[in-house]
Amino acid sequence: MNELVRHKEICRQFAALLSYPDGRVTEHAAACAERLKGVNAEARDFVGRFSDFLGASEPSRIEEAFTGTFDLQALCHPYVGYQLCGESQQRTMFMLKLAELYRQHAFTPGNELPDHLCEVLRFVGSTNDQHCRLEIIRDGLLPALEKIILGIEAENYPYLDLIKGLQSFLTETATTDSDRLAAGRQKECLS
Numbered sequence: 001m002n003e004l005v006r007h008k009e010i011c012r013q014f015a016a017l018l019s020y021p022d023g024r025v026t027e028h029a030a031a032c033a034e035r036l037k038g039v040n041a042e043a044r045d046f047v048g049r050f051s052d053f054l055g056a057s058e059p060s061r062i063e064e065a066f067t068g069t070f071d072l073q074a075l076c077h078p079y080v081g082y083q084l085c086g087e088s089q090q091r092t093m094f095m096l097k098l099a100e101l102y103r104q105h106a107f108t109p110g111n112e113l114p115d116h117l118c119e120v121l122r123f124v125g126s127t128n129d130q131h132c133r134l135e136i137i138r139d140g141l142l143p144a145l146e147k148i149i150l151g152i153e154a155e156n157y158p159y160l161d162l163i164k165g166l167q168s169f170l171t172e173t174a175t176t177d178s179d180r181l182a183a184g185r186q187k188e189c190l191s
Contacts, residue, residue, distance in 0.1 A: 046165030075151025
């Protein structure tokens, strides 16, 4: 399996794990950890700890942890635009730009807002446009994840390991891919 295909698949697996938990969440976590083997040991360890939580928890506890992390803590809302811009006109413009990108790349989003972490990850996991993927990761996902982590770290929430695993995986991706791209390349994707 080539590197791009594997990366896209892992992004989609993280998107599934960061969606409201269903009956397959434990299966998704195991698959994600397996895909991370040989790709990013730190991310795999974080996902492994999250998987341990899933294996030791009843479905209601998993749902409670998800809601307590992402719905009840204002600092942890899983919306990239909200994390970057707050509730502002800039967030609205960010969402419009994402919706435009989705159309340009023939990506069909789900039921969430365009800047929802899961939708952005699904998009990154579907497009082959390396420059666009890298820009979204560097300028959108990584700064948003940093803010979410800061919000979660005040408490001991099981989803913190999952978010840190995603951050580790995407940080390595951004570093590796940026070395391949021209340093002065003008931003095209989200500009």
